[in-house]
Amino acid sequence: MNAGTGHRPRERNRAWGTSRDLAMGVRFAFAGGREGWFRAAMTAVGVGLGVALLLLTTAIPNALAVRHERDVARADYTYVFGHPLKAGEKTFVIADIDTPYRGDDIRGRMVQREGAKAPVPPGLTTYPAPGEMAVSPALKRLLDSPDGALLRARLPYRITATIAESGLTGSQELAYYAGSADLADHIHPPDVARIDHFGSPRSPDAESDPVLMLLVLVVFVVLLMPVAVFVAAAVRFGGERRDRRLAALRLVGADGRMVRRIAAGEAMAGALLGLVLGGGFFLIGRQLMGSVEAFGISVFPSYLNPSPALALLVAVLVPAAAVLVTMFTLRGVVIEPLGVVRTAKPARRRLWWRLLLPVAGLAALYPMVGQGRNGGGFNQYLVTGGVLLLLVGITALLPWVVERVVGRLGQGAVAWQLAVRRLQLSSGTAARMVNGIAVAVAGAIALQMVFAGVEADYTKPTGNDLDRAQMSVQVPNGVPVSKVARAMTATKGVRKVVSIADGEAGDRAEDPQRTATVSVGDCASLREIAALPSCHDGDAFVVKGSDSDSETTKLLTAGKKHGRTLYLDPAYSGDDDGPASRWTVPAKLKQAQSREDPTGYKRGGFLLTPGALPAGASTAVQGVVYLSIDSAVPDVHEYVINTAVRIDPLMLAGTLTARELNSKFASIRTGLLVGAAAVLALIGASLLVGQLEQLRERKKLLSVLVAFGTRRRTLSLSVLWQTAIPIGLGLLLAGVVGLALGSVLLKMVGSTVRVDWLGVLAMTGFGAAVVLAVTLLSLPPLLRLMRPDGLRTE
């Protein structure tokens, strides 16, 4: 090509030629006017988004670690071995008064410093004085906003300080420390306790559950796979145009190899620019992630630092992958001087090697079946490899499936015909577009299934009956239940109040041998825990039908010997409780049949109406109030909690739920949801770019069809079919592979295989929603392209 190079030694010549061709490719990547820039920008943005996501993902373990450290450092571990601490130089009293507010959880602590050397809570410089509090920035914003009015009533303390970053686990965390002067009088572990240090005594990396480890591994693979697919798709933006340009280069004398090198240079240019953009996106994303909160989790930007090794790996792998993908796409293409020849009808796609991938994946996972919780850990490499192979198998199988199915699709309306014929001609392109979504959905379905299956092990049914009561209030010692009940009845939105005070009756005043529950409440309330034959104030009942019945009967017979006297709230040696009150069991004990209370607990023992309780025994019982609320009243929960806190800041009012989720498990689940949403959105973006590119290429044809009087509806529908058919197939395949993967994973952890159809439906629905969104978003440009301007040649 260049006469001047003819004299150089062969080797040098070749090297020079290679770099020259690569450089030319780089130049081409940005040449070509607006069109060229647009394409290069799209590639770069695509790669950049992928890189940013990769970097963020690699930074997440670090972020979680920092979060965890912070959380451990501020832990107020109130369980103390041996004797309780006595007030001293280093002690302080701390009360856990976490409170929910409109669906957000607020970490609340009330503190009282006892000794001069008591450690200051992390993030604070000094203890807040009584009546004052230190708040996190997010809580301060909330309190200052109109939304925080109800919360302000609950936290009537003066804000005197801000909790620094070192005392928080996330930028959006709501937290406060309030000062108190009389906390020491209310010590009642574990809620209110005297301690002398912050931080958990346990080693932070407690042995991790192999099942949880497996889940975390799979989540990562499932989230990163689509990103890889996406980056591969992004590198191909503008492929057809590029092929034409390369053909023009062949016309002026470039040979096949040079053309390939130029193409590699182009891909690399896009990827490198993408890398730079990715760095930028990452920094922006990091900052953004610092200001948002997803599923109750927020982090500080400074947490999100990818480890240098991983970052370097990303920086090397992405451009390399870009070049490899380009080489791979050019594999079936012969670029001739007068155009691009796709090795016509590229020999029907073969099935066997495509099937090999998922089969190999299953083979890798299968030996680990049953190793679950009892059989020790899983081989991380086999797990990762197996899941990867299965998911990669989708990208290999999908083109085959699309080709076969589309080839058999019959005739239909014009829109359908246009779409099907188009797909028949380029089923590969269609399949490629959908690969990302299929992989993401398959992974998500599998995980969803595993989560649903494992959930039983990690979720404790609470037994709460939400029809009877939706909130409960634990009345602290020293607060009369009746006072709480009255206050609650007067609270806006409360429909019904059931108040029960539970205590213990023993056969001796000290160290009793036999004990039974004593529950005190008015007739209406008692009927909530037992079926009563009749009830008047002053009545007492003995309960039958409870699980802890045997003790009661024995206690009764034992009590007869001592003149029917029992002791309420008996003392135990070593306790510094007050003396027990004597209670003479009335001669006329009515029989009552136990029933479940709103939390599902069946009481045994004795039921007393207030009139039957001996005078002075009201402190011997601890009250709980169940509330039935009118959830149509806005903020009804907040009113109830505010009422409770007004009576006693330490009084906890909670919302009853049907299930209680293991919090570690919950965070993995939310991680999956956030990730799946992000990945699908990203893939949707790439689908849109591909769609728009294709539409632009067909601008003239569209105009001609419009001239013919083709309805806009027909063309729009055909665009929808064109996306919906491959995506439908992709989702179907994703469903099959996802269910297979899910079943294997469930077998591995030893849970029963149960298909969570709702989850499958939700995930495929998620994918379908992306299709719909993409179609809707490509409609305005389509309608614009359908304007007859496309017919103008001059």
Add this chain to the structure above:
Amino acid sequence: MSIGHTLLGLLESGPRHGYDLKRAFDEKFGHDRPLHYGQVYSTMSRLLKNGLVEVDGIEAGGGPERKRYAITDAGITDVEHWLATPEKPAEYLQSTLYTKVVLALLTHRDAGDILDSQRSEHLRSMRILTDRKRHGDLADQLICDHALFHLEADLRWLELTAARLDKLRAVVAK
């Protein structure tokens, strides 16, 4: 090509001596064949006889070449009619068409109209040839094609001239 119409057209921009007329003609249309004085003289006397020009004045010194001619109203009408009438399509038409275009530009008439009507005239012939070709045998077709391609060449030249009218106007106005 009609020398009479051309000289008349040249007179439209103002009275001229016979010698001036020859010089203007040679400069704009003569190219390789300059006009003889005799030709100018005889043409002018014919135009005088037909009342298309009149003698505007004679300069001292005598001699036919010292007469100054001016165009009459009848003369202007005659030029007008000549320009508006498309030429019968024939070979070597361009010198006439060129003269017409230049004269139209010189006399501030619409040269585009001349081209349009000439094209129309050409197309009329071409339609006849096309029709004959469609219904004739191969020999007819070949003969008609020959004529058609010639006519097409004329028309292409016309189109090109039309596209260059502005440039030509600038050159002619010099």
Add this chain to the structure above:
Amino acid sequence: MNAPAGSLLTAEGLRKAYGPTVALDGADFSIHPGEVVAVMGPSGSGKSTLLHCLAGIVPPDAGSIMYAGRELATMNDAERSALRRSEFGFVFQFGQLVPELTCVENVALPLRLNGTSRKEAERTALDWMGRLEVDDLAGKRPGEVSGGQGQRVAVARALVTGPRVLFADEPTGALDSLNGERVMELLTDAARSTNAAVVLVTHEARVAAYSDREIVVRDGKSRDMERAV
């Protein structure tokens, strides 16, 4: 100007601008059933825009277009689309066949847009392809046929609905003279046999010679040569 008696499609005072570019500046037009009218003029003169306006593809900024007693300029997009589907046919220079559909499917497309069943549509399509001597290409894709063949397929597609007006924008622009003439012969013969009017935009005299008369568009203004003389 009044619509000439018996005229099928008449336009007067058409004005159309694309941004600052004035494409039509008071153009007139009229055509009778069975008539072939060539629209000539230099490139950029507004020929194609005139065709687009006449065919109801773009609405003019001003002026009126009467087709069979109906005013096109005030119709909405759906009405004009319906008119194009049922009454008009189109042939363009290139890029008009849908590359994924076979030739017969391409020809059948306008019928199917009108709601004809697939079988019926493809039977009629094959019939028309026969008249344009391309019925042997029925199962081929546009990419597999030559330019001249493709253009004849396009003509078949334009005529398949039995349109009353056929709009042809440089229909031979991408063909050599032999193929171009063949296409013109078949096109005008087929149009005459159905008494369809043909609006033929071209800059080639030999193509225009297939017309009955011509209209010249220059600087957005039209000139009807027959009436001018």
